[in-house]
Amino acid sequence: MSALALLVLSAAAAAQSVPESARRVDCPPAGSDAAACRVDLSTYLGYRVFAQFCSRCHALDALGSSFAPNLVERIGSMDKSRFVFLMERGYAGSSPAMPVWGEDPYVSRYYEELWAYLSARASGKLLAGEPALAEPAAAGPASP
Numbered sequence: 001m002s003a004l005a006l007l008v009l010s011a012a013a014a015a016q017s018v019p020e021s022a023r024r025v026d027c028p029p030a031g032s033d034a035a036a037c038r039v040d041l042s043t044y045l046g047y048r049v050f051a052q053f054c055s056r057c058h059a060l061d062a063l064g065s066s067f068a069p070n071l072v073e074r075i076g077s078m079d080k081s082r083f084v085f086l087m088e089r090g091y092a093g094s095s096p097a098m099p100v101w102g103e104d105p106y107v108s109r110y111y112e113e114l115w116a117y118l119s120a121r122a123s124g125k126l127l128a129g130e131p132a133l134a135e136p137a138a139a140g141p142a143s144p
């Protein structure tokens with residue numbers, strides 16, 4: 001992993017409790033891929049973690065493969081607590097191939113970010129491809 005990736009990933013610890021309302025996914029109406037989208041840090045990190053640990057089975061952009069489901073279709077019908085439960089415990093439906101992530105420190109601390117990314121994909125708001133990180137919102141006036 002490059003130093004930049006490590007730096008970006010370690011920033012996620014601080015992003016862990018970002019409220020839903022602070023999420024940002026802005027894609028231009030006529031865009032055809034996510035390169036033109038601007039997303040908040042959680043969503044961006046979710047993309048990166050997904051690309052590194054999940055895409056080998058679920059394919060880039062979560063679109064699914066011959067042996068792992070399309071998560072863009074599946075995430076829409078589950079809530080965050082169900083997602084976290086499945087990640088923690090592993091998922092054994094018809095195939096035993098989905099790993100248990102609860103003891104993998106490189107994945108288990110990023111459930112929030114993975115959820116941000118996958119729910120943005122499932123809602124249709126985030127296009128396929130690597131999104132760009134939005135500039136952090138300008139700080140408001142300092143409170144006295």
Ligand code: HEC
Binds near residue numbers: 074096107
């Ligand atoms: C080694 C291949 C593999 C990897 C890596 C993998 N998955 Fe899976 N995943 C599967 C398979 C296969 C299933 C379907 C299992 C079944 O139907 O029994 C699945 C199922 C799921 C489901 C449940 C879908 C549903 O319909 O309920 C979720 C959510 C999920 N994976 C998320 C992830 C995330 C997030 C990652 C990365 C941290 C990941 N998976 C990495 C193979 C994988």
